[in-house]
Amino acid sequence: MKGVEELRELSVAQDLLKACQHYIRTTGAAGIAKIVLGVGELQDLDLEGLERYFRSTTLGTAVQDAQIQVVRYPILCHCRTCKEDYILCPDAVVSAVCPVCNATSHDLISGAQMRIEAICATEEENRRFESAAFR
């Protein structure tokens, strides 16, 4: 299964590069300083592998110096029986039981997502640092 997982990190890295290049084309930005990636706890993503593939995929492009900042989201469930929301740890997903009423039927509210939340161009990042310095 290891090979499959590595392919996934590679495809995420390629998606990030594509999104950044689109951003550069549409905004005229000189480069990308940071990408904020939102990843739910259900996503079994190897962040080191992603970083490695991202470095090799973006090498020689305007995106090569970009940092990847990952925001993890907990697995949030909504109980269909008592309507309570509760957070699961990733290991408990298979046998998910509501801590309030012990029902097993729930809707997943959050935790499966993987999306780009922000792309910061190099200049934007510099501006942000400047304004932070004056606070």
Ligand SMILES: [Zn+2]
């Ligand atoms: Zn419940």
